Amino acid sequence: MAEQEWMSEVRAKVGREYGRVYAWDEVNAPMIRQWCEVMGVDNPLYTDADYAATTEFGGIVAPPAMLQAWCLEGLHMNNYAPGSTDENPYEVLKTMEAHGLPSVVAVNSDLHFERYVKLGEKLYYTTRLDAIGEEKTTALGTGYFVTLIMSFFSQKPEGDEKVGQLLFRVFKFRPANVPKPVEKGAAPAVPKFKRPKPGVSDDTRFFWEGAEAGKLLIQRCTCCSTLRHPPAPVCIKCHSFDWDTVEASGKGSIYSFVVMHYPEVPPFEHPNPIGLIELDEGVRLIAGLVGVKRDEIQIGQRVQVEFQSFDDGELTLPMFRPVAA
Template identity: 75%
Template structure:
């Protein structure tokens, strides 16, 4: 069992408690409803005020499993509300990493609850470094288990009240030596093909048109309007009387994006993708070809070009219109 000199600094952090991380918002019905929708939770205690009024709580409460969600920073990393600590409770992992343990994997997450949280409560949590293990060797590699405990509190005029706790454990480790992969000849590596579209009775006419070199747009015989993508019913008048018309394949670039990363074979990068406003009045997303992505401009004229991939998949791409 190794006992490195640098471990003394790491072990000195065990028992340290880091300051408060506040919630951006009070516990509120809107966020509870959205969380329940995403998680598939249909308990009326969380979303139905009339039902909740008949229970021992007298009002809706937040799902206990939602506890951690209230104090998350949101879309941007470390974007915590004013008053939150600027201390880094994960600095112990940085110290271990600096000694040659670069990898990390979460191994335990245990959430416990003291009581239900009610609407209008404002929460925060503190973080305690509970334990750093001796050096361990696992199937993943050799490293240290680090255990943290986040304690959640509700602010109260008479004194803050603990409402739950999250124990979180990771292993910070040196990956085990992996066997070298067996080299394969280039001919033995399977060629990755373009993904095939899902073809249904509603879309078959479109893909058959691509094979025939025709850009077919769905047409409603009842209201004489076009729509794309194809659907089983007209989005304008809800008629089922649908056929198609052949577009001239000309239009302008309504919008575009250029994909740089991640690079997914077999596509070439940078990969420009446009939203084309056809002269017939509908928009169609498609790959762009024959132009440097840096030269793309909103509103420029484009025209369709059918290209066949893997000798079996024909797609409509758009290139700058010829003069």
């Protein structure tokens, strides 16, 4: 089938609204508290019932950025709450794969909020295939930008109320650099993959330059001495724009961790343990764990920074190794 023919079929689905996906639970205080703890959010409007009762909301509300979390399937893929649709809102991506566009990369995701959601509300969302762009050729390859919009609603006896929406856009494409077939009898070339380099800005440059020098530098507000990481242009406590840096000891403990098994992305080794490290200075940062056995990693385990160079010295990263108690 010619590309224009199957793409016409795909474009005919633009505007289609897919069925509801329900939340497993009502908006509840324990989930809000745990989310705030993990994200480092300490706004009493979200966790302090006495304080929240004195506000215009009359009680605890959920952080707006939690909107998508209420309707996620959980640990197991596609394990949605009873009553949820079994329609696949990504069916157009499967069609594109079948016609020679196997690769996908997320482009952007935008959340829009109508209002705070309160304890006891039960949410659901629907998905609309919003747009499919014209064919584009990028450095990655040639393909199409696909945009979906998920609209979130609160169930109400008098009529369901929209509380927000999530725009999600991906690029579905045919890779530009497809490896050439290996000639018969020739040894296949082994591609050399490099680690992705971090985005460096005026706010973060000090951190990466410090890593190259073997120093773990943390941003510090010069007005109130608050330490902050990730780096930011303004103090989260006093809102000052003035800051300097302090060299951390590099000692800390594992606050949380994951062990990545899939997808296996070169050049990373798998399983790939990654830790959320709480430094003794009080801030947390995400870093790779080295010298560990995945079955022996423990919350609270003491670790020490060590700097490792990759890609012939092009990149230096702070990694953390367990130390004796």
